[in-house]
Amino acid sequence: MEGEPTLRLRIFNLNCWAIRYLSKRRQQRVRLIGDTLRQEGFDLVLLQEVWSEQDYSELKAKLAGSYPFSHYFRSGVIGSGLCVFSRFPILDTLLYQYSLNGYPYMLQHGDWFCGKSVGLVVMKISGIIFNVYVTHLHAEYCRDKDAYLPHRLVQAWELAQFIRHTSKAADVVLLGGDLNMHPEDVGIRLLRGWTGLQDAFAEAMRFEGCKNGCTLVPDNCFTDKSELLPFPLGIRIDYILYKAISSFTVKCEELKTTTGRAPGTDIPFSDHEAVMATLHIQRQGQPAGATLGTPGESGRSLADVVAEARAEVGAGLQAARQQRYSSGRMAVLALLLLLLQAAAALATLAGLGAEQPFPKLSFCLLAFLALGVLVLATGLHLFHTMEVKMLHGTEDQMWMMLRALQERPSEG
């Protein structure tokens, strides 16, 4: 076993915050990211928030020598923002778009337009099959009253399910991304418990970087300081997770984060810190035992996590049903008003009324207003109907899993 060759893999993960017209000093930072990646020569680069395909193309051109293989995942109105650069050939890819991702009318948040997804690339390095996942979950805008928690939990659940179902032929699973969850949040516990993925920060033999591995820190000149007031050290929401399946072991030799600035410069890569891991992958004489599908946590504690997540999804379902009802009622009221106006107009035309009760202008304005409300409320109703369907479906799936866990508590 000791004699088996070891594969050393250096991975770079970063939420690039490259939103056209909105992100500060975007072009300069993308150039800086490209230059650093070229110099450092990682094996695998996982990027999020590369919203502009032009930025991707520039990176691709710059990195063609050191990272000859790359993939950009397209989805949503703006794109998924996800891309991968690799020293090793990419054999196959798959994109899974999360079924829920915020609300189209929350323009100031804009997550809905991004088509948040998880991208999978399959690679074979030194005969070892790697399933590499890159993702970005819905942002958390207000931790105390997080309206997006049910959506983010559905995403964490779908991410875990997607990884479990697609990684059965993989030797090693890697996941990098901005999960928008703190390490102790229920979504992370659900994801890790259900897939058995390990946290590179927690497992690292050496660590260098921001305290507690934080990736959103006050020292970064681009972060919103007011958001970080309750967390003076910052928060950790960007992760590299991994797991060996079949007869391999993975160890995290070293984990690093940037510390508010890109190395050797005075500006950061992004408003997030980069996470860089050095992993050791070794073939074992006998299978490691734990495989995806057999959750890493014990059945009992995993059941508790799923029950907790299910309660949150259930609360989201309640809220979504309420919104579906309100928007439906609004649409019906607008329709009634329109019909009433139509009846009044017909009556006037037929000469039933002595004279028109309203001035023409107000009458028309009211009709247009009613029509506008009808269209918008119908759209909202359809949207919330879909939301209810997906939350309900996830709640059902979680219930099915709970039942399965409870039936075999000792197997966990």
Add this chain to the structure above:
Amino acid sequence: MEGEPTLRLRIFNLNCWAIRYLSKRRQQRVRLIGDTLRQEGFDLVLLQEVWSEQDYSELKAKLAGSYPFSHYFRSGVIGSGLCVFSRFPILDTLLYQYSLNGYPYMLQHGDWFCGKSVGLVVMKISGIIFNVYVTHLHAEYCRDKDAYLPHRLVQAWELAQFIRHTSKAADVVLLGGDLNMHPEDVGIRLLRGWTGLQDAFAEAMRFEGCKNGCTLVPDNCFTDKSELLPFPLGIRIDYILYKAISSFTVKCEELKTTTGRAPGTDIPFSDHEAVMATLHIQRQGQPAGATLGTPGESGRSLADVVAEARAEVGAGLQAARQQRYSSGRMAVLALLLLLLQAAAALATLAGLGAEQPFPKLSFCLLAFLALGVLVLATGLHLFHTMEVKMLHGTEDQMWMMLRALQERPSEG
């Protein structure tokens, strides 16, 4: 090898055409389907177009004795319409919603609202792991000028990719559903070539039913006869496909279809015919060799099929770009008109004009019209931007696959 035990599996597949308020004699037919399924005692039942959850619940209650395990897949505004009933425990499920599925404004077709998807259920029967997929692809409304062909091809591609990536630990893969494609269509060839799935009708040792295995036939009193004019015998668009992976073989002992009527009655189950297959699954002494991921067709002919599909997707991409441009231009024009009106109104308020050039009413009507056009055109522009992204992404993936196939032509 001869001594290995054989598993015999009876599968029922049907597009139920159970649209509330729209489908003829729906309740009677759903009752009939339930009664037949209970009497016949299949092992596995794959249903499509069960749009109403109430119909599903009724079926579930009726079939609880003979099919104790079931799953309903929720998605879209109306639902996915997909459900599974089984004699054997369902271990796990996953839903993948196709990224493209028609247009929300094509209300008369309505596919967009259905959230067309593929559902996966994992089962273990006699120690054999089954990945069972049920799906329903976008309908074909006009074969000569099929505006939905690029969307259906994206769905066929995503279906193939989803099956390939999720079935790596399965011993047997089964796919049942209404694929809305004729057996020789490029989408079917792509799906079968890329996954290696076999067609139960083509492989069946015995066949009984409509000529050529047709599942949409003129003899069915619910079919639209005018649509079937070019096909006097009917068309075959509902399939049961299968594939053995690892060390198993699957043979189709018998395939049956209904023939325009449910057995022993004077009305059909649906406007589609049911497809019923009896499969023999046997463990082999040595691996069967072919696995998913190693396409069933030779590299060269599969490359031709992918190239053909990619050309169609490319044509769809052209059209989608054109529509994105048109809707964007319309939105800009509406915005310009609104700005012009705002300027005119301000000028009048400021007393610059001697008197208002238009009557107030027409002015307001015009403004509302412009606003309506702006909102609609912006919505359309966003929608077609997403469509472009997904078509472009699929075209890219297909290109990647073509390159891979061309690099290893002899391995196919």
